[in-house]
Amino acid sequence: xxxxxDTQKYTWEEVKKHSTAExxxxxxxxxxxxxxxxxxxxxxxxxxxxxxxxxxDIFAAFHAAGSHAAxxxxxxxxxxxxxxxxxxxxxxxxxxxxxxxxxxxxxMGMFKSSKLFYAYKCSFNMSMWAFACLAMxxxxxxxxxxxxxxxxxxxxxxxxxxxxxxxHHQVFKQRKYGDLGGIFWxxxxxxYSMQWWKNKHNGHHAVPNLHNTSVHTTDGDPDIDTxxxxxxxxxxxxxxxxLHADGKDGKLVKFFIKWQAFTYFPILLLARISWLxxxxxxxxxxxxxxxxxxxxxxxxxxxxxxxERSGIILHHIWVLAYCSGFGRFGVAYTxxxxxxxxxxxxxxxxxxxGLGHNGMxxxxxxxxxxxxxxxxxxxxxxxxxxxFPQWFVDWLCGGLQYQVDHHLFPMMxxxxxxxxxxxxxxxxxxxxxxxxxxxxxxxxxxVLQHLASVSDDFMAEFIEEFPAM
Numbered sequence: 001x002x003x004x005x006d007t008q009k010y011t012w013e014e015v016k017k018h019s020t021a022e023x024x025x026x027x028x029x030x031x032x033x034x035x036x037x038x039x040x041x042x043x044x045x046x047x048x049x050x051x052x053x054x055x056x057d058i059f060a061a062f063h064a065a066g067s068h069a070a071x072x073x074x075x076x077x078x079x080x081x082x083x084x085x086x087x088x089x090x091x092x093x094x095x096x097x098x099x100x101x102x103x104x105x106x107x108m109g110m111f112k113s114s115k116l117f118y119a120y121k122c123s124f125n126m127s128m129w130a131f132a133c134l135a136m137x138x139x140x141x142x143x144x145x146x147x148x149x150x151x152x153x154x155x156x157x158x159x160x161x162x163x164x165x166x167x168h169h170q171v172f173k174q175r176k177y178g179d180l181g182g183i184f185w186x187x188x189x190x191x192y193s194m195q196w197w198k199n200k201h202n203g204h205h206a207v208p209n210l211h212n213t214s215v216h217t218t219d220g221d222p223d224i225d226t227x228x229x230x231x232x233x234x235x236x237x238x239x240x241x242x243l244h245a246d247g248k249d250g251k252l253v254k255f256f257i258k259w260q261a262f263t264y265f266p267i268l269l270l271a272r273i274s275w276l277x278x279x280x281x282x283x284x285x286x287x288x289x290x291x292x293x294x295x296x297x298x299x300x301x302x303x304x305x306x307x308e309r310s311g312i313i314l315h316h317i318w319v320l321a322y323c324s325g326f327g328r329f330g331v332a333y334t335x336x337x338x339x340x341x342x343x344x345x346x347x348x349x350x351x352x353x354g355l356g357h358n359g360m361x362x363x364x365x366x367x368x369x370x371x372x373x374x375x376x377x378x379x380x381x382x383x384x385x386x387x388f389p390q391w392f393v394d395w396l397c398g399g400l401q402y403q404v405d406h407h408l409f410p411m412m413x414x415x416x417x418x419x420x421x422x423x424x425x426x427x428x429x430x431x432x433x434x435x436x437x438x439x440x441x442x443x444x445x446x447v448l449q450h451l452a453s454v455s456d457d458f459m460a461e462f463i464e465e466f467p468a469m
Contacts, residue, residue, distance in 0.1 A: 008077030012084045019052025021045065021292070027054040030081060033074040039299045042070075045292035046202040049210075049219060057095070057371035058206050060102065061410055064173065091370070094431055098372045098408075101427055105409065110420055113171050113413040121162060128155040129189070136337075137326050145325070149337045152322070153344030156272070159189045160349050161398025161414075167198060170413040183304060187311025191319070193279035195302055199293045205410055209362045209378035211236060219365065222290060223357065228253045229267055230260050230451065233362045237458040258459055261452040268354070271346035283308040352396065355382055355443040356403040359450035360436065375407040376428065376435045380446075381421075385439030393440065404435050 010025075010032050018025035024036045026047065041047045043062065050058060059068065087095075105111065128151060135148040165171055166181030182194045204223045211233070212220035224232050228250075231237035237257050241247050256263065278289045283302065288294030302308055321327070323338040361377045368374050382401040384390035393401050399414025400406060405421045412420060428435050438446060 009080050010077050011080050012086075015079065016052045021048040021051065021295075024048050024051035025076075026050050026052075027079050028056050028059055028068060028071060030079045031071075031075060032077045032079055033071050034076045035071075035074050038074070039292075039296050043202055044199050044296045044300075046199075046206050048292065049203060049206040051219075057099070060099075061371075061408070062202070062205070064169075094372070095370060097431065098427065101423065102409070105412070105420060105423070110416045111409075111412050114415055115171075117413075117415045118162075118165070118171050125155060125158050125162060125185075125189075128158065133322055136322055145337060146340065149323075149341040150344050152341040154348055156190050156341070156345040157348035157352075158398060159185045160192075161400070163190065163192070163194075163197070164201075165399065165414060167194065167201075168410050170411055179304065180307075183307050183311050187279075187283070187308050188315055191276050191279060191312055191315040193283040193308055193312065194304070195308065196279045196282035196289060196293070199282075199296065200289060203292075205407065207365075207368070208375060208407065209357055209360060210368055210374075211362065211364050212239075213365055223353075224362070225290075229256050230264065231257050231454050231458070232358065232450070234454060234457045235364070236362070237454055258455055260455055261448050264448065264451055265347070268347050268350040269343040271350045272342050273346070275346075276342075280312060283312050348396075351440075351444070352382070352398070352400055354447060355380060355438075355440070356400055359443075359447040372408065373433060376404055376433055379404045379407050379435070380443060381405075381435065381437035382443060383437050383439050386441035388440050404437075 015025050015027060015032060018034070018036070021039075022037055024034070024038070024047070026033050026035055035041070035047055035051075038047060039045055047055075132148045132152040132155060135144050135151070139145065139148075163182050163185040166178045166185060169175055169178040171181060172178045179194060182197075186192045186194050186197060200222045204221050207219075207221050209224055209232070210220045212225060224236070226232070227236060228240055231239075237253075238249075240253050241249055244250065281287045282289060282293070282297065283305075285297060285302065285305075288297045319338070320334075323329075323341070324334040329337070357378055357380065360380055363369070363374070363378070369377070381404050382393055382397055384393050399417055402414075402417035402421050405417045405424050406412070406414075408424060409420060425435070427433075
C-alpha cells in the first residue's frame, strides 16, 4: 500500500461511477479496489455484483479470515467516509452491530462442522440410493417401480442439499475437499456441474431477489431471471419490451405472465431437465449459462475438467441403467421412469428453494438496502404447520428451512443454524428489522398469490390500453 501522505482518496460518488464488470471499483472496510475485468477472481464474476458499491459484508460472508490479502494488488486508495451521506449514525451502528454478532458467532464455534453429522447425512443419502436401485432391480411390480422412482427423485433432492453444504465450505474449511465433495454429490450423483452451480448460486447469494439492470445485463439474481416464463414484479414483467422495436410485449410473454400462477408448478416439474442441460454445456465447455459465466468459462476454463466431465458421464450411465431396470425394460417404460424421477426431483428441489425467496421483496440495484436487510427482507424461513411436523420440515429442507440465517452466514454448517436463529431473531427485534416465516402450505399460497398479483397488474395495463376488451 501507499504511504498515508500519498494515498489517493475517493468520494462515494466517484466510486459509484465504476459499476460495470469492465470498470469495477469495490469498497472493502473503507479501502477502494479496482477489480475491473477480474474474471479470474477465484469466486468468478460474482465480484461484479458489488461493482461501485461496498462489499465489506458479503465478502466476509463468503471468505475465510485473511482472504482479503488477495485484494492488495488492486488497492487504489481510501474512501472518504464523510462522503457516504446515505448512512446516518443509526445505520452505521446497525452495521457495526451485525459485524459484532458475526464475530460472536465465530467465537462460539458456530462455523465448525460436526463430521459425525455429515457422515450420518451422507450414509442416509446413500441408503436411499441403494433402496431405490435394489427395488428397481429385484421387483417386477409397477407400483414398486413408481415408489423407487419417487425415492430416487427425493434422493436427488437430498443430494442437492449435501452438495450445497460442501460447496459452501460448511463441511471442510479446505476448499479443495469441499469442491471434491461437491463433485461427488453434484456431478456424479445428480448430474449437475459444480462450476455451473457455483457461478449461479454465488451470484444469487450476493444479490438475492435483485433485478438485472436491463434485459441485456446479468448483474441481478440469476434465480429470479425467469422471464418470459415467470415474472416476480411488474417491472420484470415489462422487461422484455426493450427487445422489440415497438416497445410492446410479445404474445408469448403475455400468455405466460397472464397464467403464471397456474403454470408455476408445471414449470417446476421441468426444472431438473433444464439444470442437467445447463450443467452439461458448462462442464464440456459448450456455453456458459449467462454472459458472465461464458466469459468466466473462456478466461478460466473448468477448475476440475476431468472430474466434472467424467462425473456427469458416469451419472447418466448409471441413471440409464437404473431407469431401464438394469436392461429389463423397454424404451417407453424406461422413459416414463426417467421423467417420473427427474420431474419429481425438480418439484421437490424447487418447492423448497422457491419458498425461500419467491414472493418476497424484490429490489432494483439502485434501491437495494444494506447487506443484512437485503438478505432478511428477500428471504422466508420455513416452519412446521398444516400437519407437517418440524422434524419433517427440517429433513425435507436440508437446512434451508433457516434460509434467512443461512443467507446471513452461508458458511455456517446447517446443524448450527437453529442455535444461530435465536440470536438472529433477537438482533432483528432489537433493531426493528422484520423477518418472515411460513409453513409449507402458507408459504406456497403466498408465492402463488404473489404471482397472481403480478399477473393482475400486468394485464390491467392492457385493459387500460384497450378498454373495450
